[in-house]
Amino acid sequence: MSDKVNHFAPVAVFVYNRLQNTIEVIEALRKNRLAMQTEVYFFSDGPRHKKDESSVQEVRNYLRSVNGFKKIHLVEREQNYYIEKNIILGVTYVINKHGSIIVLEDDGVTSEDFLEFMNGALDFYKTFKKVMHVATFTFINMPNGFNKTFFWRYTENTGGGWATWKDRWAKFEYFQTKEQALSSMSETEKDWVEMSGEYKCLDLLRLQPIPWDLCWYISVAKNQGLAVQAPWALTVNNGLYNGTHFNFFNRLLGRSPFETNLSAPRKIIFSEDVVEDKYALGQLIKFYKEMQSNKRAKAIHFLLRILIYLKVTKIVKFILKIYRGSVS
Structure with a gap:
């Protein structure tokens, strides 16, 4: 990692009504060595249904008691924005104010060196304009002894654990309909996003609202961008069976393929070779085929x-x- 960081990026945490998940996320973040140098924004979405009011309030009561960071901001939405609008508006607000951002959701549990890696990567890759996304969640295994960042097109970050810069986020495009998204892409871009048909993510454009992270993935692809990825997981998901975009079939059908474990802190070298890693992409395609x-x-x-x-x-x-x- 970079020995000197010139700027500590703020963290935005997006929460709803999962108190225990949220507590685990915040407690893990507080254990990070840079926690006391980090400004944190909590974006608490409003209840979608009457039955959610008490659980949303429980989360907010907890957030009001949180300490252990440089500065804390709590944004309580008066009405339900849903995850897409809450994240898009929240990220845009923070990144316009600070120039860069680290993002977590209420199921992203981090390692104790998460903030060090994120701030180091944001500082190191700031001038590498092809790098549009910093990622810390991964479920593939790189070769033994591999300790460098690598690059690929993939920007999926279950539970958050990602970061970006203001100039990259300015290229984000949210699509209201499937037709709007597909008409904005060339056939080459569609093939790139779906990894030559092995990752049928464009099928998800039928959802309403369209997932914000799919729109971000498409935006990165349309701008010939890449994600820089930590070589092992610095974020794991503690909400695979109770989140907005997951359902009871994950539990019903056995262990989720996205389950992974945090690794003990180790030195990570920032690679300057900004080209897609063929081995990593091959492992990713193999993962989706098997899944x-x-x-x-x-x-x-x-x-x-x-x-x-x-x-x-x-x-x-x-x-x-x-x-x-x-x-x-």
């Missing part, structure tokens, strides 16, 4: 167990016949 295969298999097995329990044997035999034919 899709496992999802289908687990879903079919789960359905079979239900049908057997219900003694619907003829349907079971029919599904088994189809399944065996599909994997043969």
Whole structure:
């Protein structure tokens, strides 16, 4: 990591109604060695439903008691912005004020050297304009002994744990519809984003609202940008089974493929070779291929167990016949 950091970036934490998740995130961040030099913004979204009012208030009561940082700002939304609007407006506000930003959500638990890495990367790569995104969440394994940052197109950050600069964020484009997004992209850009069809993320453009992070990923791609990635996970997700964009099927079908572990603090070297790492990209494509295969298999097995329990044997035999034919 860089030996000298000229500027400590603020952290924006986006929360809703998950008190225990939020406590774990804040306590981990407080243990960071640069916590007392870091300004923190909490953006608390308003309740979406009447039943969420008490849990939202519990989170806000806790945030009002938080200390251990250089300065704390608490923004309490009066109404529900939903995650997309809350994050986009929050990031824009902080980054316009400070010039750079580190972002966490209420399920991003960090290692104790997270802030050191983030501030070092923001300082080191500030003039590398092709680098648009700093990432600390990863679920792929680089070769043993690999201790350098690497670069790839991927900007997925489950739980947050990412950072950027004002001039890069100025290129962010939020799409209101699938048609608007697709019409703004060339066929080459679509192929790049979906990794030649191995990562079918553009299917998610059908969602309303469209996920903000997919729009950011597309924006980075359209500007020929790359993400700089820590070689191992400095952020893990403690909310894989209770978040906005996850559902009970994650728990139902077994361990989430996005589960990973934090590593003990180690020295990370900042690479200056800003080209996409072919090995890392290959591992990423392999991960998504295996994830899709496992999802289908687990879903079919789960359905079979239900049908057997219900003694619907003829349907079971029919599904088994189809399944065996599909994997043969």
